[in-house]
Amino acid sequence: MARSRGPVRRFLKWTAAVVAVLLAAGLGVSTWVYFAAYQTNAGDLAFENRVRIPPLLEPEVDGDGRKRFDLTLQQGRSEFLPGRQTDTWGVNGAYLGPTIRVSRGDKVAMDVRNELPDTTTVHWHGMRLPAKMDGGPHQTIGAGKTWSPYWTVDQPAASLWYHPHLHGETAKHVYRGVTGMLIVDDDTVPKDLPSEYGVDDIPLVVQDKKFTEDGRLDLDAPGPLGLQSTYGLLGDQILVNGTRDPYLEVGAERVRFRLLNGSNARSFNFGFADDRSFSLIGTDSGLLPKPVRMNRVRLSAGERAEIVADLTPGEEVVLRSFAPKEGGGFPQDRLAGADDEFDLVEIRAKDRLTEAKPLPERLADTPEITPGKDAVERDFELSGTSKINGDTMDMRRIDEVVPAGATEIWTVRNPGNPHSFHIHEVAFRVLDINGEPPPPAMRGRKDTVYLPPSATARLAVQFGPHTDPDTPYMFHCHMLEHEDQGMMGQFTIVEPGTEDQAPRRLPGGNGGGGGGDHDHH
Ligand code: C2O
Ligand code: CU
Numbered sequence: 134m135a136r137s138r139g140p141v142r143r144f145l146k147w148t149a150a151v152v153a154v155l156l157a158a159g160l161g162v163s164t165w166v167y168f169a170a171y172q173t174n175a176g177d178l179a180f181e182n183r184v185r186i187p188p189l190l191e192p193e194v195d196g197d198g199r200k201r202f203d204l205t206l207q208q209g210r211s212e213f214l215p216g217r218q219t220d221t222w223g224v225n226g227a228y229l230g231p232t233i234r235v236s237r238g239d240k241v242a243m244d245v246r247n248e249l250p251d252t253t254t255v256h257w258h259g260m261r262l263p264a265k266m267d268g269g270p271h272q273t274i275g276a277g278k279t280w281s282p283y284w285t286v287d288q289p290a291a292s293l294w295y296h297p298h299l300h301g302e303t304a305k306h307v308y309r310g311v312t313g314m315l316i317v318d319d320d321t322v323p324k325d326l327p328s329e330y331g332v333d334d335i336p337l338v339v340q341d342k343k344f345t346e347d348g349r350l351d352l353d354a355p356g357p358l359g360l361q362s363t364y365g366l367l368g369d370q371i372l373v374n375g376t377r378d379p380y381l382e383v384g385a386e387r388v389r390f391r392l393l394n395g396s397n398a399r400s401f402n403f404g405f406a407d408d409r410s411f412s413l414i415g416t417d418s419g420l421l422p423k424p425v426r427m428n429r430v431r432l433s434a435g436e437r438a439e440i441v442a443d444l445t446p447g448e449e450v451v452l453r454s455f456a457p458k459e460g461g462g463f464p465q466d467r468l469a470g471a472d473d474e475f476d477l478v479e480i481r482a483k484d485r486l487t488e489a490k491p492l493p494e495r496l497a498d499t500p501e502i503t504p505g506k507d508a509v510e511r512d513f514e515l516s517g518t519s520k521i522n523g524d525t526m527d528m529r530r531i532d533e534v535v536p537a538g539a540t541e542i543w544t545v546r547n548p549g550n551p552h553s554f555h556i557h558e559v560a561f562r563v564l565d566i567n568g569e570p571p572p573p574a575m576r577g578r579k580d581t582v583y584l585p586p587s588a589t590a591r592l593a594v595q596f597g598p599h600t601d602p603d604t605p606y607m608f609h610c611h612m613l614e615h616e617d618q619g620m621m622g623q624f625t626i627v628e629p630g631t632e633d634q635a636p637r638r639l640p641g642g643n644g645g646g647g648g649g650d651h652d653h654h
Contacts, residue, residue, distance in 0.1 A: 163464070170467040172369045173474045180451075180479035184379035186331045187313060187338070190231035192241070199240040199283065202233055204255070206274075206311060207248045213370075213377045217348030222249060222309035228375040230295070230313030232336055235286050237319035242283035247274040252299060253306050255280070257315060258435065259293035259418060259580045261558055261597045264604035264625070269557065270300035270528060271604060288560070289419040289499045289578070290319045292336075292391040292437045300528060300621075304365065304397050304613035308352050310375070312338060312395050322420065323493035326389065327441065333385035333487075337392050337452075338375070339477055341368035341399045352397075363518050363550060365398030365614030367470040371454075373478045380479040387489030388480075389414070389441045390452075394432040398612040399470050400551075400583065401454040404429040405442070406476070409450070412492060415439035416577035418560035420497035425573045431457055433553035433583035435611030438574070441492060444482040452477045459551050461586045469551060499578065502540060502562040504593045509535075510542045513608070513622075515552050515584070518615050525619025526609075529639045532622040536629035537600050543592045547584040552615065555581040556594060557606035558626070564591040581611055602627045602635040 192200035209227025210218045224230025235241050245255050252275050256268035265272065266282035274280040293315040297306035314336045318328075327333035343354035343366065352366060373379045394401050405411070405428070412424035417437050430438045444450070459471040466472055511533060512522075519525050522532075535541065542564070545554050560578045563571040567588055575582065582590055602625050609621030627635045 167463070167467060170464070171472055172367065172470065174369065174371060175474055175476055178378045178476050180380040181378050182376050182380070184376045184381045184478055185374045187229055187232045187336060187374060189330055190225070190233050195242070197240065199242050200235065201242045201244060203244050203246075204230065205246045205248055206253065206255070208250070211310075211375065213342070213372065213375075214344060214348050219344070219348050219350055221350070222306065222311050224311060224313055228310040229338060230311065232314040232316060232330070233295070234316045234318065234330070237286050237288065237290070237317060239286045240283070241286060242281055244279055244281050245274060246279045247276055250276055251302070252276060253297045253302070253311070254299050255295055255311070256298035256557075257293065257295050258555075259291060260284075260315070261288045261599075263599040264558070264601045264606050267557055267606060268295070269298050269605075269607050273299065286317060288317060289497060290322045291317050291417065291419045291578070292393065292415065292439055293317060294393055294395070294437070296395075298607070300526065301617050304617050305352055307395070307613055308350060308366065308397055314338065314391065314393060316391070321497065323496060325490040325493050326414065326496070327385065327387055328389070333383070333387065334389045335381065335383070335391070337373055337390050337478065338395045339392065339401055340372050340395045341366075341475075342370045342372055343368040344370060364469050365612050367399050367473075371475050371477055380481055382481045382483060383444065384483045384486055385444075385489065386486045387441060387443055387492070389439060392430070392432060392438045392440065394434055394436055396434050398434055398614060400431060400433045400457040400459075401475070401477075402429055402431045402457040403438070403440070403477075404453060404455050406451040406453045409442070411440045411442040413438060413440055413574060414496055416574070417580045418578035419499055421577045422498070423494055423496055424492055427573060429455060430574050431583065433551070433581070433611070434613065435553055435555055435581040436579075436583065443489065444480065444486065446482055446486050447484045448482045449479055451479050459585050461551070465586065502560060502578065502593045502595045504540045504542050508540055508542050510544065512544045512546070514546045514548065515554065515610060515620060516548060518550060519618035519620050521608075521620055521622045524622070526621040529641070530623065531605055531625055531635070531637045531639065533624035534602075534632045534635045534637070535596050535624055535626050536632060537596065537598050537626050538629070539596045541594050541596070543594050544589060545582075545584060545592065546589045548587055551586050552584045552620070553581055553611040554584055554590075554608070555611045556608045558599075559594050559596055561592040561594040564593050566590045596626055600626050600628050602631070603639065605639075
């Protein structure tokens with residue numbers, strides 16, 4: 134008996150051993166992913182460096198009453214890590230650019246001089262303007278050239294930004310540092326909102342970075358598994374306004390922060406380390422009707438939020454990014470950086486603080502964006518890391534032609550990876566996401582929206598008045614590696630009734646509608 138059961142037992146033993154080894158290996162790999170893919174700087178920071186506040190750029194008023202802003206794109210060196218020099222790009226400086234502040238109704242012009250070794254562009258993210266002035270991939274600025282777009286500001290107060298948009302190179306150019314804030318004011322903003330720049334109205338440009346041993350910015354850094362992540366770059370270091378390990382000293386009881394996620398791919402879930410609540414007062418394209426209390430606000434790449442926080446004399450509190458949680462579970466969330474946590478900046482209140490005015494109950498009375506009954510509907514499916522509706526970006530293909538002034542419903546579907554969907558020129562309102570009303574932080578006017586894995590968002594999109602059938606605007610994923618891989622399409626805005634005559638194909642290899650290097654008339 135025992136003899137005949139021997140081989141069976143041996144077989145079972147072996148099987149058990151093999152299964153055990155496989156299980157252990159599987160567990161080992163998962164455990165390794167679990168730990169290796171987690172990134173945080175918690176505990177590493179001493180909050181030693183006073184955070185840089187980008188200077189406000191003073192315009193010159195020209196003979197036409199136009200405010201002219203001088204922007205020079207240049208190479209430089211920055212010391213982010215103590216004692217190590219990093220080659221960077223910036224605007225009027227080594228890294229990042231000045232803050233441009235304009236008001237509704239202003240006639241403005243930007244003189245953008247490219248002293249970089251490469252062709253690039255500068256796009257005014259969130260700005261309503263003619264397509265030729267937009268600074269998208271068609272408005273290239275060659276090395277040594279100056280580009281001078283001009284327009285009249287006509288949109289509600291909002292925190293916008295500017296950055297390069299050269300097709301295929303956007304990730305690199307933004308990553309090296311060409312980025313700045315662009316603030317729009319209007320005279321309907323309640324006077325009691327904190328608005329003294331750098332005092333109680335503070336821009337915070339938050340970006341993740343990866344450095345090599347010798348201090349270079351490493352865009353090709355492999356992801357958590359030693360592979361290129363499908364999300365694009367996820368860095369393990371944080372810069373706030375180009376400052377690593379930063380603190381911010383404030384002298385006011387009530388402070389407004391203009392938060393910009395200027396990262397290539399990473400999402401941040403902003404909150405305070407002690408979980409205090411704050412008031413959300415604005416999203417990408419404008420102020421909310423009234424403040425909303427919350428203790429987290431999540432921003433994907435390219436999104437902005439304005440929050441107001443209260444401080445007591447002498448206290449210190451850390452602004453932090455809590456795990457954003459994409460809802461993808463393990464291992465997707467882990468690999469997408471959605472479990473990662475970062476300390477961003479320590480806020481130090483002075484011992485004496487200027488007294489706060491009460492926060493206004495009404496912030497803006499901009500009418501809500503509401504599509505009509507017969508609103509045109511368009512569908513967009515973002516697939517993989519490079520396609521919209523099955524196609525990658527083609528500089529000569531016009532995907533959509535929209536009549537000026539329309540409000541349309543754009544349904545954006547996302548069967549896989551998370552994405553960050555942005556439309557140039559417009560403001561939109563998220564009607565619903567997966568059939569549900571959007572969470573409070575997504576209810577305001579926006580131009581960029583986070584799409585979690587396998588989501589469908591319906592957007593009410595309001596288009597502006599500037600027509601040009603030959604020069605397109607872009608819509609794309611704002612995770613910049615996805616954008617560069619082709620997850621981008623083009624639309625034109627035309628005179629209503631002329632949609633059928635409008636070109637669907639642009640001549641030439643480079644797309645036409647350049648608009649580069651022209652003068653200010
Ligand atoms: Cu922030 Cu198409 O860009
Ligand atoms: Cu994407």
